[in-house]
Amino acid sequence: MGKMPGKAEIKFMPSSVQQDSNIISRYTCPECNLAYCSSTCFKSPVIRLFSLYGYLFTRRAQAHTNCSQAFYKKQIEADVRSESSSKSVEERLKMMEILKRFEENNMEQDELVGEDEENSEGEDDLERRFSAIDIASASPDALWSLLSQVERDKFIEAIQDPSSNLAQELLLSQELQNELAQEPWWEMSSITHDADDDPDDTRYGRTxxxxxxxxxxxxxxxxxxxxxxxxxxxxxxxxxxxxxxxxxxxxxxxxxxxxxxxxxxxxxxxxxxxxxxxxxxxxxxxxxxxxxxxxxxxxxxxxxxxxxxxxxxxxxxxxxxxxxxxxxxxxxxxxxxxxxxxxxxxxxxxxxxxxxxxxxxxxxxxxxxxxxxxxxxxxxxxxxxxxxxxxxxxxxxxxxxxxxxxxxxxxxxxxxxxxxxxxxxxxxxxxxxxxxxxxxxxxxxxxxxxxxxxxxxxxxxxxxxxxxxx
Structure with a gap:
């Protein structure tokens, strides 16, 4: 490339436009017809150069920048249109499933909150009813009369069906487990050993x-x-x-x-x-x-x-x-x-x-x-x-x-x-x-x-x- 008017010498960076006679052009922009040595150079939005008259080449670079942006936009729109035709139904179904699960979780949380409120009210009512008597000395008839009909039905159901959830919950209570865990005193390894000798041994009753x-x-x-x-x-x-x-x-x-x-x-x-x-x-x-x-x-x-x-x-x-x-x-x-x-x-x-x-x-x-x-x-x-x-x-x-x-x-x-x-x-x-x-x-x-x-x-x-x- 020859000398241009003026005292400044223009030099291109590597992989720049085809105006550099030392570089062979392999790509041409379909919009502005500029030749490029590689796709990387074509995608570059700015032509880098050192020149006092760089504004001439900067204008070209800005013009090509508009070309590359339009090209990217068209490519993206084409990709979106091609993918939306095949994945829109699947994505829509996934979104609907996610929304459905979200609604179900909200409904379950609302039900749990409602049950907690009902249980809290029921426990308060039960405590109020039994606060006036001594449970340890009260007769079974007196305790039975303080239960509501629903509580009586649940109790009878638990007695008649030991495998029910309520019966299992009662049987697995810590207090009952401690009581049931105590074996008769004669089942100790030696009757001469008294359970009182070992305060931590509560498995057996004392002699x-x-x-x-x-x-x-x-x-x-x-x-x-x-x-x-x-x-x-x-x-x-x-x-x-x-x-x-x-x-x-x-x-x-x-x-x-x-x-x-x-x-x-x-x-x-x-x-x-x-x-x-x-x-x-x-x-x-x-x-x-x-x-x-x-x-x-x-x-x-x-x-x-x-x-x-x-x-x-x-x-x-x-x-x-x-x-x-x-x-x-x-x-x-x-x-x-x-x-x-x-x-x-x-x-x-x-x-x-x-x-x-x-x-x-x-x-x-x-x-x-x-x-x-x-x-x-x-x-x-x-x-x-x-x-x-x-x-x-x-x-x-x-x-x-x-x-x-x-x-x-x-x-x-x-x-x-x-x-x-x-x-x-x-x-x-x-x-x-x-x-x-x-x-x-x-x-x-x-x-x-x-x-x-x-x-x-x-x-x-x-x-x-x-x-x-x-």
């Missing part, structure tokens, strides 16, 4: 407090008819009541006239073991079979199954079984109790080291339930407390070998019953007893199980032989 038994009531051997079979019936009823009320021990209940649980305990015991509650009762079970059969016949068959009764049998075997080690100790000054009517001191038996104390724990727990705690209050169950005290003395007089054989027989029957077919409540054959179904008959004698495998626990022969050896 009942032992009652004082005068040594004058404890004999070297039992006197009179054996009461061990009656005691088995008492243990079955005791285990059932403990598990039913989820309270261990039973003496932790409030023993007032308004205590619903305390009255429930007495009602169940009167139903299952009436010989304990009846002052004039002379019932004496002569075998384990008759004791089991009598208790089973008194259960409401709609409330207990054969498998549940098997659990009670295992519980009874645990409660009857003496501890393998008994510590013999001489009485200390704390083993004396002073009579209120005289200044004489009465020596009490040392039960804490006696191997038969598990069964005494049961009788002690029941004794404190029926004993008159308030001297100013007349009690109709004083005779029951006296009878339980007599039973406890009889236990201390019974040789541990007798109770061990009885516990083995109970465990054997429970194990056999666990393998037997389930007995459906309400379909028990009246011609055969439940106890007989767990007794090894002459056709099903088991060898190697000791004397109780022949005809139940032949405890009479065991006791007789023991007396002869002594």
């Amino acid at each position: 009942p407090e032992l009652i004082d038994i005068p040594t004058t009531m404890v004999k070297p051997l039992p006197i009179g008819p054996p009461l061990i079979y009656n005691l088995c019936a008492v243990c079955i009823a005791y285990a059932f009541v403990t598990r039913r009320l989820a309270t261990s021990p039973l003496s932790t209940l409030s023993y007032t006239i308004h205590s619903q649980d305390s009255e429930e305990v007495k009602h169940l015991l009167a139903q299952l073991v009436p010989f304990v509650m009846d002052r004039k009762s002379k019932v004496l079970h002569t075998s384990l079979s008759t004791a089991i059969d009598d208790v089973w016949s008194r259960f409401d068959k709609s409330a207990i199954s054969s498998s549940t009764f098997t659990v009670l049998m295992r519980d009874t075997a645990t409660l009857v079984r003496p501890l393998p080690i008994g510590i013999i100790s001489s009485p200390d000054p704390s083993s004396y109790s002073t009579s209120a009517s005289s200044n004489s001191r009465t020596t009490v038996a040392d039960i804490t080291s006696h191997p038969n104390r598990p069964l005494v724990y049961v009788l002690s727990d029941l004794h404190r339930l029926f004993a008159n705690q308030n001297p100013n209050q007349n009690s109709n169950f004083t005779h029951v407390a006296h009878k339980l005290l007599f039973y406890a003395a009889h236990v201390l007089s019974t040789p541990p070998l007798v109770l061990r054989s009885l516990a083995d027989d109970l465990a054997f029957r429970a194990k056999k019953e666990q393998k037997a077919p389930e007995i459906i409540p309400g379909q028990v054959n009246a011609g055969s007893s439940h106890a007989d179904s767990m007794i090894p008959t002459s056709q099903t004698k088991t060898k190697g199980l000791g004397p109780y495998s022949e005809n139940g626990a032949n405890l009479k022969n065991i006791t007789t032989n023991l007396i002869e050896e002594i």
Whole structure:
């Protein structure tokens, strides 16, 4: 390119317009017919140069800038038109779906807000209705009368359908879980270990407090008819009541006239073991079979199954079984109790080291339930407390070998019953007893199980032989 008029020399930057003779033109603008070496140069909106007369070339650059902007606009419009024809329906559907979800979320939030307001109003109303009474001492009829018809219907529905959401919510409540998590005291790994020794161990109930038994009531051997079979019936009823009320021990209940649980305990015991509650009762079970059969016949068959009764049998075997080690100790000054009517001191038996104390724990727990705690209050169950005290003395007089054989027989029957077919409540054959179904008959004698495998626990022969050896 030659010299232009003037003293200034014009130079183009690389990749500029075709006026530079050293660069070959490959593209031409369809609007202004300017030649360009590359598409990059064509897209560049300004021609960069160094010149005193740069305005000449700047005008060209600005003219081409208008061309490139118009070209971009046409290309974009063409792309939009081509894409809108194929994607407009799909995008429109997506937009409608998004709007639909948005509206549904708004509706759900409005419903939740409305339910929260209704629940808040319902809770306030329920709290107001129950604020005037003592829920702990109120009768079930009084509590039922304070519920609305809707609340009553919900409660009945939850009771009739344990799998419902409301029933599951109630069962999973933390308070109920803590209560249900407490196992009976006799299921501790060792009865000699008291739950009070470990305050953090709340899984098991604490061991009942032992009652004082005068040594004058404890004999070297039992006197009179054996009461061990009656005691088995008492243990079955005791285990059932403990598990039913989820309270261990039973003496932790409030023993007032308004205590619903305390009255429930007495009602169940009167139903299952009436010989304990009846002052004039002379019932004496002569075998384990008759004791089991009598208790089973008194259960409401709609409330207990054969498998549940098997659990009670295992519980009874645990409660009857003496501890393998008994510590013999001489009485200390704390083993004396002073009579209120005289200044004489009465020596009490040392039960804490006696191997038969598990069964005494049961009788002690029941004794404190029926004993008159308030001297100013007349009690109709004083005779029951006296009878339980007599039973406890009889236990201390019974040789541990007798109770061990009885516990083995109970465990054997429970194990056999666990393998037997389930007995459906309400379909028990009246011609055969439940106890007989767990007794090894002459056709099903088991060898190697000791004397109780022949005809139940032949405890009479065991006791007789023991007396002869002594």
